Amino acid sequence: MTTVESPATRQYPPTYRPSTLQRILPFAIAAVVPFVLGATTGDVVFWWKALITVVVLAVVARLAWKWTPRGELTHREDMRLWRTPGDRSWAAATTFGLLVLPFILASDFTPPMDFPWATWFAVVNLVLIFAMGAAAFNLLVGYSGQISLAHVAFLALGSIVGGIVGVQWSGGNMWLALPAAAVAGAVVGAISGLPALRLKHLYLLLATFGFHFVMMLVWREYLQEYFGFVGIRFKGENSPRIASWLHWLPGIDPDQNGEFVITGQFRWYWVIMPITVLSILFMVNVVRTREGRAFAAVRDRDVSASLLGINVARSKLMAFAVSSAVVAMSGTLASFYIGSRGEDSFNVQTVLNYAIIIVVGGFSSIQGAIFGSAFFWFLPEWFKWAREELWFVRDIDFLSDYPSEIDLAIKGFLVVVILMFKPDGLAGMWRDCKGWLGRRLAGSSR
Amino acid sequence: MSEPILSFDDLTVQFGGVRACDSISGRVDRGSLFALIGPNGAGKTTLVNTISGVYKPLAGATVHFHPDGKPVEDLLTYRPYQIARLGVARTFQNLGLFMGENVLTNLLLGRYIHENTRLISGGLFTRGAVKRELAAREAIERVVELLDLGEFKRDPVGDLPYGVQKRIEFGRVLAMEPELLMLDEPMAGMSVDEKQDMIRFIYAAQDELNTTVFLIEHDMGVVMSIADHVMVLDFGQKIAEGTPAEMQRDERVIAAYLGTEMAEN
Numbered sequence: 001m002t003t004v005e006s007p008a009t010r011q012y013p014p015t016y017r018p019s020t021l022q023r024i025l026p027f028a029i030a031a032v033v034p035f036v037l038g039a040t041t042g043d044v045v046f047w048w049k050a051l052i053t054v055v056v057l058a059v060v061a062r063l064a065w066k067w068t069p070r071g072e073l074t075h076r077e078d079m080r081l082w083r084t085p086g087d088r089s090w091a092a093a094t095t096f097g098l099l100v101l102p103f104i105l106a107s108d109f110t111p112p113m114d115f116p117w118a119t120w121f122a123v124v125n126l127v128l129i130f131a132m133g134a135a136a137f138n139l140l141v142g143y144s145g146q147i148s149l150a151h152v153a154f155l156a157l158g159s160i161v162g163g164i165v166g167v168q169w170s171g172g173n174m175w176l177a178l179p180a181a182a183v184a185g186a187v188v189g190a191i192s193g194l195p196a197l198r199l200k201h202l203y204l205l206l207a208t209f210g211f212h213f214v215m216m217l218v219w220r221e222y223l224q225e226y227f228g229f230v231g232i233r234f235k236g237e238n239s240p241r242i243a244s245w246l247h248w249l250p251g252i253d254p255d256q257n258g259e260f261v262i263t264g265q266f267r268w269y270w271v272i273m274p275i276t277v278l279s280i281l282f283m284v285n286v287v288r289t290r291e292g293r294a295f296a297a298v299r300d301r302d303v304s305a306s307l308l309g310i311n312v313a314r315s316k317l318m319a320f321a322v323s324s325a326v327v328a329m330s331g332t333l334a335s336f337y338i339g340s341r342g343e344d345s346f347n348v349q350t351v352l353n354y355a356i357i358i359v360v361g362g363f364s365s366i367q368g369a370i371f372g373s374a375f376f377w378f379l380p381e382w383f384k385w386a387r388e389e390l391w392f393v394r395d396i397d398f399l400s401d402y403p404s405e406i407d408l409a410i411k412g413f414l415v416v417v418i419l420m421f422k423p424d425g426l427a428g429m430w431r432d433c434k435g436w437l438g439r440r441l442a443g444s445s446r
Numbered sequence: 447m448s449e450p451i452l453s454f455d456d457l458t459v460q461f462g463g464v465r466a467c468d469s470i471s472g473r474v475d476r477g478s479l480f481a482l483i484g485p486n487g488a489g490k491t492t493l494v495n496t497i498s499g500v501y502k503p504l505a506g507a508t509v510h511f512h513p514d515g516k517p518v519e520d521l522l523t524y525r526p527y528q529i530a531r532l533g534v535a536r537t538f539q540n541l542g543l544f545m546g547e548n549v550l551t552n553l554l555l556g557r558y559i560h561e562n563t564r565l566i567s568g569g570l571f572t573r574g575a576v577k578r579e580l581a582a583r584e585a586i587e588r589v590v591e592l593l594d595l596g597e598f599k600r601d602p603v604g605d606l607p608y609g610v611q612k613r614i615e616f617g618r619v620l621a622m623e624p625e626l627l628m629l630d631e632p633m634a635g636m637s638v639d640e641k642q643d644m645i646r647f648i649y650a651a652q653d654e655l656n657t658t659v660f661l662i663e664h665d666m667g668v669v670m671s672i673a674d675h676v677m678v679l680d681f682g683q684k685i686a687e688g689t690p691a692e693m694q695r696d697e698r699v700i701a702a703y704l705g706t707e708m709a710e711n
């Protein structure tokens with residue numbers, strides 16, 4: 001006869017405290033192994049590396065899971081961003097994934113069926129930039145409940161600041177342009193938020209949309225005044241570079257002329273990824289501390305919020321300021337990454353794209369923006385690949401005759417389906433998956 | 447002998463043709479439990495809203511708050527959030543909770559006025575921000591224990607039963623550690639047991655935090671047993687005021703209540 005174990009008996013001991021070393025170790029492995037793998041060249045066959053990658057991923061996730069404080073948590077433990085075994089496990093896996101990804105994408109390995117590795121690198125970088133802007137946008141629209149359509153205006157502002165500070169003043173100093181864009185974004189963002197003190201919902205939407213057109217006007221005037229119709233060139237002599245006093249950093253070996261120019265997807269990845277990760281972490285921290293809680297309070301019930309001592313007007317303007325600062329920074333980053341910005345770089349379509357990103361990703365979830373922008377960028381790539389490579393799709397003439405229309409239709413259809421069945425978007429689905437997996441693992445391990 | 451913590455005079459609030467409060471005067475003694483009663487639509491909530499700054503009364507009204515050891519404040523010159531920061535907190539008749547947020551967040555919002563983490567230091571999660579966040583959590587821990595909310599900490603407030611929600615809202619104002627606590631029907635819709643718990647919590651708040659309580663309540667039994675002083679409103683007018691025992695004998699009070707009971711039956 002088999003004995004049926006109840007889930008409770010199979011769980012970890014109720015209280016458990018890992019040592020500090022144990023807590024750090026999975027993340028340390030996740031951080032070091034990618035660089036070791038990236039540095040090994042020569043005899044090591046790709047498949048060996050792939051195998052090592054998968055094994056390390058599993059080990060790192062498993063160790064992070066195992067070495068998680070359990071039981072009655074202290075306040076400090078309870079406050080950690082990655083609190084549960086599942087959270088820590090995903091965090092370690094994500095750390096490893098983000099660090100190992102560029103090495104995989106930069107390898108000259110061609111997957112079967114011409115899966116377009118190289119173009120995907122560009123898409124990954126775009127996803128990261130868009131995720132940063134969309135997360136900031138979601139902080140304002142989803143989390144703080146201030147409906148706004150002005151985010152593309154702030155991308156344009158980012159390009160303007162990039163143009164003035166990064167190109168005209170300093171000839172390619174992106175490192176100066178980014179903080180300048182943040183400051184400009186915060187100031188202009190707070191001003192653009194002034195209508196929110198009086199208006200709500202649709203009225204606010206229209207007011208901020210008005211701001212979009214004002215900024216478009218400024219953008220066009222600025223372009224024509226200083227750059228003419230060709231637009232701003234952020235590449236070539238204006239490409240960002242690493243200052244010479246930083247050339248001692250590991251992995252940075254200057255080109256022949258003694259400069260280290262940030263070009264190519266691989267180098268850009270190491271610029272974009274940390275900026276995106278840090279700014280998303282910043283916003284996540286904002287949301288889980290005092291002023292961020294006030295954002296949510298103002299969103300849900302402003303009268304109730306004010307009776308808790310929250311200055312509602314100030315809180316709204318702060319939400320606008322912090323969101324716009326990050327959006328403007330992502331605009332500057334995107335300008336330098338894409339390399340040129342012209343008159344038609346910003347339009348109403350872009351406004352809608354961002355709206356799709358945050359709605360599909362998950363309204364009011366900052367992390368949802370990451371899923372949303374992955375959805376937004378990967379899906380068309382994947383469709384394109386399917387049209388060209390999959391035999392049963394390739395032979396349908398209809399699909400290859402109207403590629404962009406079909407893409408749009410499928411995308412639109414998926415958006416509707418996702419929202420009908422999962423109003424909290426991809427982030428909601430992800431949470432459900434994690435919850436399910438977490439329960440399975442908690443039941444089966446040990 | 448007793449000094450006032452709140453005094454209001456000639457307070458009139460008008461909505462269109464309705465005088466929700468008509469020239470009401472009164473005072474609340476420090477440390478006491480002041481009860482405001484009256485039939486539906488008498489203007490009780492309106493009075494609380496006016497004191498907490500949500501509604502503006504007609505000219506001629508005065509509302510004075512006497513914080514402990516500080517000069518008297520004229521509340522009519524302040525906005526609601528400033529009044530909250532002075533130490534006047536209130537709950538809502540129909541709950542002022544943030545339903546999508548979890549219990550912890552709701553309670554921590556009660557500490558908003560006592561923390562001073564700025565947006566940037568919060569976003570950077572600086573040492574100072576962490577320290578203040580910990581302090582806030584420790585402060586609400588007392589409330590969580592008192593109100594027995596531990597098991598719900600991570601649950602979204604909207605998913606919890608009504609009685610628990612009422613308790614959470616009470617917990618949130620306790621976390622504000624106000625000098626004057628205004629409770630708008632905190633026991634409405636509760637079972638007898640829950641009401642008894644709530645009474646216990648109110649006493650605990652008075653003892654531990656030295657709070658003065660301004661209570662709106664419909665349950666006459668509760669009011670008569672716990673209030674130090676009762677004010678009765680009807681159709682926006684103050685019809686009587688005094689000790690609970692006096693109110694029970696007052697003919698106008700009896701008439702007002704019998705009137706509503708007859709109308710309800």
Ligand SMILES: Nc1ncnc2c1ncn2[C@@H]1O[C@H](COP(=O)(O)OP(=O)(O)OP(=O)(O)O)[C@@H](O)[C@H]1O
Nearest residue numbers: 461464466484485486487488489490491492493539
């Ligand atoms: N914001 C408002 N706008 C218009 N009229 C209002 C408003 N608030 C209250 N009133 C009116 O003022 C009167 C008093 O309302 P109030 O809510 O103060 O009564 P109450 O004593 O709290 O009653 P209840 O016991 O039902 O809570 C009612 O006639 C109500 O319709």
Ligand SMILES: [Mg+2]
Nearest residue numbers: 490491492539
């Ligand atoms: Mg009322």
